[in-house]
Amino acid sequence: MCGRFTLTVTWEELMTRYLIDPESVSPFHIPRYNIAPTQMVTAVIHDGSTNRIGQLQWGLVPSWAKDSSAGAKMINARSETLEDKPAFRIPFYRKRCLIPADGFYEWQKNGTSKQPFRIGLISGEIFSMAGLYDTWITPSGEKISTCTIITTEPNALMAPIHNRMPVILRPADEALWLERQTSSGSHQSSSSHLQSLKELLKPYPVEDMQAVPVSTIVNSVKHDTEDCIRSITSNN
Template identity: 65%
Template sequence: MCGRYSLTVTLEELMLRYQIDAALAVPYHHPQYNIAPTQLVVSVIHDGQNFRLGELRWGLVPSWAKDESMGSRMINARSETLKDKPAYKIPFARKRCLIPADGFYEWQKRENSKQPYRITLRSGSMFSFAGLYDTWIAPDGSKTSTCTIITTTPNSLMAPIHNRMPVILKPEDEMKWLNRQEITTSSLQQLLVPYPAEAMQADPVSTEVNSVRNDSPSCIVKSSS
């Protein structure tokens, strides 16, 4: 699964990376070292004409849900069941997004504890999770836009740490994922594969990251564990 990640870049770096016009971006962004479910997260969508940089709440609430409570249980969507699960079927076909990150955390089980790891690209560059989004309308008419991160089977780097990993899209596949004219879900499914292990690295970090209250540069510092 993916239950925590980081995005430590500036707003200017985000806009440059995704070629977003200033008028179509969030007004501000600050580096985040320990992003957690139910928080607002930076995301990239296509509105039919332009790419936009905005915020979605992490934890998908389907448009047909009776209330918002299920969102906290839907932070991840398994790539294998996107075409079958009611909550994901329509978003997979019509409401896909990119969720920028520069690292994510996973916990490896040990005899009497769990060791957190921060997984990044060896290049140190930013990357994009494949995500889905939806908008839920409350009885009073207010709208809540939410998202989920798609997961897949682990590559050889991740397998000893956890049995799932988030889908990281290759840069050349990002626009295909966002393209609203791309309606062949079978071709999209081919993008939802483990990222090459040789292009990634996993470093142990402090258990400080265990608490969502901690959001500082110390969360991403490699530890000796």
């Protein structure tokens, strides 16, 4: 699964990475070192004409849910079963998003303890996790905007640490993931487009990634400082 991640870049770096006009939106991002479920996360969507950046609550709440607590159980969506789950099927067809990050955390079991690792690109650059979102209005008029991160099987780097990892999209594939192509009169994307999307849901190339052991202070969501990402290896 993917239960914590980081986005430590500046607002300016974020806007440049996703080619968004900084005057089109009021700044809301600050560097984050321990982003957790149910919190607001940065997301990029396509409105049919251009990319837009904003915030969604992490944990998908489908429109038919009895209350918003359902989101805490839907922080991740398994890539293999997106079309089998009612909560994820229509978002997969029509409401896909990018979740920017520059690292994610996972815990490796070591006897009776667990060692946290921060995993990211060797380059340290921002990457996009494949996400789904949904937005709807409650009978009382409240707007609910939530998201989930798609996971897949681990690559060789992740396998010794955890049995799942987030789907990380190559920059060249981000536009395809956001594309709002749908079949006429149907909620589903055309079969060829849908197949192209499914082909993106695979482990990221291991040669471009690294895993760095970090302090257990990241275990608590109360900690959101640079100490969370600092390597604990002896040569640092």
